[in-house]
Amino acid sequence: MDPAHSLADVQHTSFWLADPGRPEALPALVGDTRCDLLVVGGGYSGLWTALIAKERDPSLDVVLVEGQEVGWAASGRNGGFCAASLTHGFFNGLERWPNELRTLQRLGQENLQAMEDAVKGYGIDCDWERTGELDVATEPHQVDELREGAEAMAEYGVNAAFLDTDAVRAEVDSPTFLAGLWDKDGVAMVHPAKLAWGLKQACLDQGVRIFEHTPATALAESGPGMAVRTPYGRVHANHVALGTNIFPNLVKRVRPFLAPVYDFALMTEPLTDDQLAAIGWKNRQGLGDCNNQFHYFRISADNRILWGGYDAIYHYGGRVRAEYDHRPETYRKLAGHFFTAFPQLEGLRFSHAWGGAIDTCSRFSAFFGTAHGGKVSYAVGYTGLGVGATRFGAEVMLDLLSGERTERTELEMVKSKPMPFPPEPVKWAGIGITKWSLDRADHNQGRRNLWLKAMDTLGLGFDS
Template identity: 30%
Template structure:
């Protein structure tokens, strides 16, 4: 099927754009995780607040309903990069807040009866080549120096968790859970509605400013405060076109796997998994006994274009099937039932951010580089404090007020983003053939601002 696995059986109570009010105390543009978490915490902190969420399509239509379901403390820039701007204490605080956020998502899931299947089994990242092992071992030492809990597993311990065909070892972090992404977003929307928030689907916003939100059909909503929560779709709002670029990540799902085969595969602890390659891959054992597996590899499209046909790239799907079967030969004979994709948002310096202008009363968050399931919760709590005028440990975190450079105009943007993808692919091929860290690695790190 060409729709996300997560959409199977999904349903939600929806208000349409015909129900649009003339004004609201807080208008949130975007009905994904960032927007809904912000609405949820605003309503928890100020019961009865007039909060309106506007979604161009339906709740969870974007990355929130399509992602790999990793609720992780991963961060796309290194602690060293954070420390260069915020000092060591700031970097340590940011990383600690992310680890706490994983548990906060689980707490709300249980308290609100969200039913996302939140299971904190940790993340297993396999080293499959000598170069990957070198990088993995270095990451363990680096994590320890910043207060992290990543550990090294030897080849035997790795295969006890996930019986991959080739493993020199793996890193493991407990600070990660898996969820069913669409159930999380739909359950969160339900909680917002129960608290009195209004969510309107089919309300495509094209412009914001002067405490007014303007829809594609010309209707206007007056707003006491505006929050941009559009992530990869930010370019659809006037003035936001070069804030992030939409980069596609594609996924597929196997058919339901029988218990005997699972006994040969592993993931008994419901760990999510990846490897230490340069091209990102990610997978989880789903609640209904499939493997949902995805990765980068799809090209960036000229002008930051987003179109339904870009969700499907058979060459990338074919590569993902091959990679998964190489990892797990036990899947021989297992079919694939779903294949889908969608864009995520990447800032020019790969640095997620939370912004807030207390005078104009406009803010937002995003640029998560694919690590947004947990980070969006942290963003929502932080934005709630900012909108309510509170100074807190969250509003003091170094990503608050961070301003990423704008992406270059075309054709430089198209050339640069796609060059990064090609470099990552070339670096993996080089390491596979030589067994040594890729000479291209330094160039890739420089291009991605790491």
Template identity: 60%
Template structure:
């Protein structure tokens, strides 16, 4: 069976639309702060390794909990250069990668996870306001759309279970005019959109103003527990800390025990030039919702503050050996596929051109959402595995890390989600064989009315999976 996205699109149209697209994240085309390299050795109370969302929220909230603490953050490259500066800017309340994933894995505590996730989203908005962060924050809600007949039933079931309001075909097309839409599920309160790079840069500013020392181009090489604390060797000197938060996400963990728990999956994105008033009027989208479609291979898209459409997803590409390498980011066949799918979704925008194309690696684990742990006799906390939904969840994850280091039970640290780790991915070549078989199976399910084959059903029973 064919899906709507198998329709033929004029190759010349795709080529014209991509011809002037600059390679690199649109979000990072703004002035960014610069921080010094670590000048030598130093001592601190808390060292945070990683200058993305999880690391910066950890540092900021650590200073708010204990203003007198000496908090240092080190980043191997530049603050926000990786996933935090390249994502779609969806801030979702879900900390479980969606309701279906949360209900299947933690059915007895799912309601609590939903409540904590919504509180985290509200808290994030409050933090942004209290620190005066200029991040283009819009509490827009999320619209999930069905583009195939079998997906309509999925959305109706989601509405029945309280995940949002079901929209029939006429209603959803009145919201956003796409001939591919068959139905929608509208959740007005559980998602915001944000300028992701502004968010990370403003978080860094808030950290610095609170007294956090930030050092860029300071790669951590090794970590070693000593009698009185933790010793981290960097390329610029040694940092001795009482406690550490490791927030390196997709990059190989300093703790060898964690290196099989995540894999890097490459995600690809396009951004259009700003839409004119006439172009925007042709598709409606007056409520500016975040949008995602319902396939196993799905697209996510939203409007920027200057009315560009940021359009990503579908391809989720794993490369043998778990490598994170810039060479994987330039993938012409994927950008062409994404462009074709854009014009299938919005044929009325055939005169629109793309201004940017980019990619980045997502830290994926077998349960599709973050996992935590302690090491170094309780002095090292770590978090990994956001699987593409870390913009909001990273703030919750940071608070969990700090709770774990404090050593006093909280509602967060008592969660089964926090205390149970996902199954690791196998080593190569088994990892690559399994992941590619799973990707093929997900594509087959999308082409077979969503029906899952034996491979997917077996993975479901084992609690394993692969997703973007």
């Protein structure tokens, strides 16, 4: 059957954001106001920053402004994989910061546990499940890579188990799965929009003033502090924390380090009991395959399957536009891949299809910094793995604004920057060559061509 038939009734909107529990938007800022800390951006990065700032000092006057509604962008449309990793996975961290990886692993585990504690402590209903994540081999050469990966992770204290073909298919049954690597407690599954909405309410309960439909359009020094312009007024603040993801950063020198990549996902209708039995998946882990152009997939609280990834689309000039949020050719491609992975689910239909931009950088993991004499901080570049890492980024931004040296601010990961992307048209051409090369490697036993080897030497990459 043509997989396109499974898309006949699809709604072109994020399944998560379509939840009937979506809160009403708060009023926009009108007129001028003053505060101790202004947080720009109402995604995870900004929400955690505002909440932790109040936890550190309840007397602090904190304002958060959001250009649309809290959680509307990447925080409300991602796959809901909340990972302990701060480095876009163990192996990216091992390659880039081997000397401090043990510290990064510990801080990541502490960060994930702090998130779990906050979800419970603030009563955030977001379908939190500490299931871990299962990486699966779908090509023969990936089997040994996973076996070696399990050994490397064990040396760093990661609770990861290698699964052979029978073992992995006992967890989730797909004829394409040849082996697996199960990180058993380093990842939680979450309803991403509910997490954002719950953090919004927690911020309000702690006294944070939130203004929605209030884009920050300009940043400038004003006396001893900073002033941020909005359409109907200004905010004067002692300090400003920027959590704006891929949207144009108010510190303009940050922009060349980022490229907007469009990622897409499908959500199925709920599976029947027989369909669930046909694939197993009783332990409800998040899954991802080991290809360069990879899929990520998970099961929701109401037993739907989210199936996303593979295509990572960059548009010339780094444009971020609403019309790029949907791509029927990618939806059709994803549907075909889904039924290759799970042929026993033929006839299942997709209820939702959506996409949007994420903030990728050349090292795949977040970078940090300050501006205007330390009165402004930023954390960006999460490259699609920010559900958990943004909380750590919030801590870093607040540490940097405090001017105090902490264990976090002394990390090489925090003190260093990725290489910026080149200007157009070199940027567009380079990303295109990289994507082509990655696809060739996936179909050639993982062998990396000269272009990818040169990129590896320079520590550069392109990912989502």
